[in-house]
Amino acid sequence: xxxxxxxDKNGVSVGLVGKKFFTFAGPPDEMILESGARLxxxxxxxxxxxxxxxxxxxxxxxxxxLSGDSHVAGYYSKDDPKPGWWDxxxxxxxGIDTNKYFVVCSNILxxxxxxxxxxxxxxxxxxxxxxxxxxxxxxxxxxVQKALMDYLGIKKLLSVIGGSIGGMQALEWCVRHxxxxxxxxxxxxxxxxxxxAIAFNEVARQAIIADPNWNNGDYYSGPKPSLGLAxxxxxxxxxxxxxxxxxxxxxxxxxxxxxFSFNFDADFQVESYLRYQGKKFVExxxxxxxxxxxxxxxxxxxxxxxxxxxxxxxxxxxxxxxLVVSFTSDWLYPTYQSKAMVQAMxxxxxxxxxxxxxxxxxxxxxxxxxxxxxxxxxxxLERVYRExxxx
Numbered sequence: 001x002x003x004x005x006x007x008d009k010n011g012v013s014v015g016l017v018g019k020k021f022f023t024f025a026g027p028p029d030e031m032i033l034e035s036g037a038r039l040x041x042x043x044x045x046x047x048x049x050x051x052x053x054x055x056x057x058x059x060x061x062x063x064x065x066l067s068g069d070s071h072v073a074g075y076y077s078k079d080d081p082k083p084g085w086w087d088x089x090x091x092x093x094x095g096i097d098t099n100k101y102f103v104v105c106s107n108i109l110x111x112x113x114x115x116x117x118x119x120x121x122x123x124x125x126x127x128x129x130x131x132x133x134x135x136x137x138x139x140x141x142x143x144v145q146k147a148l149m150d151y152l153g154i155k156k157l158l159s160v161i162g163g164s165i166g167g168m169q170a171l172e173w174c175v176r177h178x179x180x181x182x183x184x185x186x187x188x189x190x191x192x193x194x195x196x197a198i199a200f201n202e203v204a205r206q207a208i209i210a211d212p213n214w215n216n217g218d219y220y221s222g223p224k225p226s227l228g229l230a231x232x233x234x235x236x237x238x239x240x241x242x243x244x245x246x247x248x249x250x251x252x253x254x255x256x257x258x259x260f261s262f263n264f265d266a267d268f269q270v271e272s273y274l275r276y277q278g279k280k281f282v283e284x285x286x287x288x289x290x291x292x293x294x295x296x297x298x299x300x301x302x303x304x305x306x307x308x309x310x311x312x313x314x315x316x317x318x319x320x321x322x323l324v325v326s327f328t329s330d331w332l333y334p335t336y337q338s339k340a341m342v343q344a345m346x347x348x349x350x351x352x353x354x355x356x357x358x359x360x361x362x363x364x365x366x367x368x369x370x371x372x373x374x375x376x377x378x379x380x381l382e383r384v385y386r387e388x389x390x391x
Contacts, residue, residue, distance in 0.1 A: 050102045062161050175314055255267065
């Protein structure tokens with residue numbers, strides 16, 4: 001997602017921010033995962049923005065996608081070249097207004113951006129976990145986030161908001177902790193992966209596993225599986241775009257040449273772009289974390305895990321008001337999946353708003369500037385905040 005980050009054109013920002021850490025589940029009170037495995041201690045990296053109201057009624061929890069982190073807005077230093085990954089949406093007067101709301105964003109369990117994951121040190125061995133790290137689920141990620149909320153003394157969430165895998169976490173929050181969640185905004189998301197989404201994730205995982213430097217996940221003291229991770233990112237990145245976006249951005253234009261090279265260099269601009277994105281991703285992300293997070297996303301099945309095979313039964317546990325948003329060109333989590341989700345929510349008697357936004361940029365559209373999305377988010381949050389405080 002880093003390629004979309006840009007400075008606010010009006011210079012509006014939450015300003016300088018800092019990453020914080022919360023550690024819990026130390027032995028002998030380790031966290032028990034859905035797999036039955038035990039994990040501890042667990043550290044979660046998080047950031048906060050805005051001011052918590054005296055009654056703690058203005059909390060918005062933002063949940064990030066696969067390669068995201070806790071740094072959703074602002075800057076770490078005055079010369080920081082880029083702000084947080086959703087700086088266009090989070091800040092003073094923006095869609096998620098930090099003048100009104102206390103925003104929390106944490107790095108998910110299994111990641112490599114400050115929270116405990118496969119690259120973290122296993123206290124039992126003194127070495128990185130690698131494949132010794134247990135497989136985690138979206139539900140496990142939410143359990144860790146709930147522990148953070150307890151630590152911060154937060155008993156109600158005005159809204160949980162996330163795109164893609166972040167949207168999956170938002171849905172899990174709503175059915176797992178219905179008493180806490182007032183509203184939710186799942187963006188470009190789904191209740192379960194399609195066979196197509198699982199297939200793309202598996203091909204990406206196999207690219208990593210096939211890299212000879214992967215070494216069965218034990219590569220931290222030597223060469224990293226950079227080629228495999230770069231290819232995995234290239235595969236994933238294609239699914240985040242759309243035919244229209246690639247046609248407009250690249251077409252069949254050549255990269256710095258007037259004719260074909262007649263070898264296997266990057267002749268086309270789209271080839272060069274994907275190679276660049278793969279290379280940049282390797283510099284900031286861990287290959288094992290990619291394996292674990294994509295597997296967690298594949299495992300989510302809200303209907304089976306919370307509704308005995310029925311989405312209506314699953315959502316009958318929720319109490320939140322929902323704003324569900326899809327994008328016309330998103331073929332990874334297409335609109336029909338959002339519509340099925342909305343239908344199940346309505347059959348469960350929930351307050352649901354739905355919008356399909358016209359956007360040519362594919363799945364990643366929720367990360368890009370879009371006035372429609374900004375105004376929808378702003379209006380929805382204002383409504384739920386007003387209604388909550390009217391009683």
